[in-house]
Amino acid sequence: MTMQTAPDGVEVVATAEDAASLASPPLLVIETVTAFLDEHGLGSGPLAWERIGDGQSNITYRISRGGQVLVLRRGPRPPLPRSTHDMVREARIQRLLRTEGIPVPEVVAVCEDESLLGVPFYVMSYLDGxxxxxxxxxxxxxxxxxxxxxxxxxxxxxxxxxxxxxxxxxxxxxxxxxxxxxxxxxxxxxxxxxxxxxxxxxxxxxxxxxxxxxxxxxxxxxxxxxxxxxxxxxxxxxxxxxxxxxxxxxxxxxxxxxxxxxxxxxxxxxxxxxxxxxxxxxxxxxxxxxxxxxxxxxxxxxxxxxxxxxxxxxxxxxxxxxxxxxxxxxxxxxxxxxxxxxxxxxxxxxxxxxxxxxxxxx
Structure with a gap:
């Protein structure tokens, strides 16, 4: 794939090597996300993505892979105040509320390692609605x-x-x-x-x-x-x-x-x-x-x-x-x-x- 651009910089790249060559980090690195999904047994084969929502703050992607549809959510590019873009906390809240019967997507994987995409992120089930x-x-x-x-x-x-x-x-x-x-x-x-x-x-x-x-x-x-x-x-x-x-x-x-x-x-x-x-x-x-x-x-x-x-x-x-x-x-x-x-x-x-x-x- 070729690099995909957004108004504020390159949005999606294929490899970590591509990402390392940029002055500003991309939002998605396809090979990195694919490896993370593999590690958690989420889908198989090539990955397709689509940005969803207005993206004024945190950023959400629809991820399709091997017939499985997921949603990846991450914060904007750093540096930004962590208190307003805490993906780990956001995932924890949804997990807790789901056990209380509140209608929220199921969080299936959380990444606290900032070295992957520059910020923590999590993956949740895709809601059909x-x-x-x-x-x-x-x-x-x-x-x-x-x-x-x-x-x-x-x-x-x-x-x-x-x-x-x-x-x-x-x-x-x-x-x-x-x-x-x-x-x-x-x-x-x-x-x-x-x-x-x-x-x-x-x-x-x-x-x-x-x-x-x-x-x-x-x-x-x-x-x-x-x-x-x-x-x-x-x-x-x-x-x-x-x-x-x-x-x-x-x-x-x-x-x-x-x-x-x-x-x-x-x-x-x-x-x-x-x-x-x-x-x-x-x-x-x-x-x-x-x-x-x-x-x-x-x-x-x-x-x-x-x-x-x-x-x-x-x-x-x-x-x-x-x-x-x-x-x-x-x-x-x-x-x-x-x-x-x-x-x-x-x-x-x-x-x-x-x-x-x-x-x-x-």
Whole structure:
């Protein structure tokens, strides 16, 4: 095979020798991955690959080999903060949750050896299903299936939040006490480290979030990026979630942080769009409104959602800071050919404004 390129460098090479000749490491080395799969008895023969997902953070590949289909997930090219791209931890979380009956892919192999691809990675089973983004799969398009899709989104979240986090294995995933306080402090520091411009609203919102922090009612596994686009649905009706994807932000904390993020980024017919709305189809008739999602979650979880605007403000404030880091990398020439990053010049201030609008609801 020839070298395959991406906007930020060579993406896939055939051999380790090819990789060694590059100034920046590739994302996949075919002979290296093949040897790793051989070692774990995963497929046989030549390997075919396809990149899947939007790849804004960690990177995912569909791997086909000898009739077996797998998924390889790895972090971006180093150097990057390990805390946000810990593949070993991400695989461990999924393994633990799978034993609790949570719909996640089966992790079949984990590589902690950074010498293979430059970063740790893991391999998981391939889920046969669909992800809803800007189009609706035919089998989920009838009005009753749109209703069922909305219900499944909320009930899968409540299922996750009911997992007992006091067991020895799960308790080691994080410290739920002080989660909200740490979130505000950590992202305020990330802003200072990742911006090149002055946006006073960031600090003002950080102060407001700290001064108005609600009492955490329960401890739960928090996904950290729970939205429809990170759910895989069965490829036939009725609407059923067969997999929750992208666990890189998961920890133990306040479950309403997930609900706040879901609600704040949800495409609702009555709200102005944000750059974080990645599944715009829910503006169409038949899908639940944002308020219906929140009400059903409150009913199923038994939690008081009165303070939800605080969590929505937190979600969009954090999103603005994360997006600012992407924008700064683009300004520094680290994301050439990227059409999304330039929109963040105006997109980040708009996220901060929308965060402020949620804050004003309390």
């Amino acid at each position: 669909v992800v809803i983004t800007d189009t609706v799969p035919t089998h989920l398009d009838p009005v009753e299936q749109r209703d069922a899709t909305s219900r499944a989104v909320v009930e899968t979240l409540t299922q996750l939040h009911r997992v007992d986090v006091t067991t020895a294995d799960l308790a080691g995933l994080g410290r739920p006490d002080g989660y909200l306080e740490r979130q505000v402090a950590r992202f305020a520091q990330l802003w200072e480290a990742n911006t090149t411009r002055e946006l006073p609203q960031v600090a003002a919102l950080a102060t407001w979030l700290e001064q108005n922090r609600p009492r955490t009612q329960a401890a739960a596994v928090v996904h950290g990026d729970y939205r429809i686009g990170n759910l895989m649905f069965a490829d036939r009706a009725p609407a059923t979630v067969v997999g929750i994807l992208d666990w890189e932000m998961a920890t133990l904390g306040d479950p309403l942080a997930d609900l706040g993020y879901l609600a704040a980024t949800y495409s609702d017919p009555g709200s102005e769009p944000t750059i974080m709305e990645l599944t715009p189809v829910t503006r169409q008739p038949g899908y639940w409104t944002r308020q219906q999602l929140v009400d059903h979650y409150a009913q199923r979880s038994g939690l008081d959602v009165t303070a939800l605007p605080w969590y929505q403000a937190l979600a969009l404030w954090k999103s603005a800071i994360f997006c600012e880091a992407i924008y700064t990398r683009w300004l520094h020439g680290e994301r050439p050919g990227d059409d999304f990053s330039p929109t963040l010049e105006a997109g980040v201030p708009r996220l901060l404004q929308q965060s402020q609008e949620h804050a004003q609801q309390l």
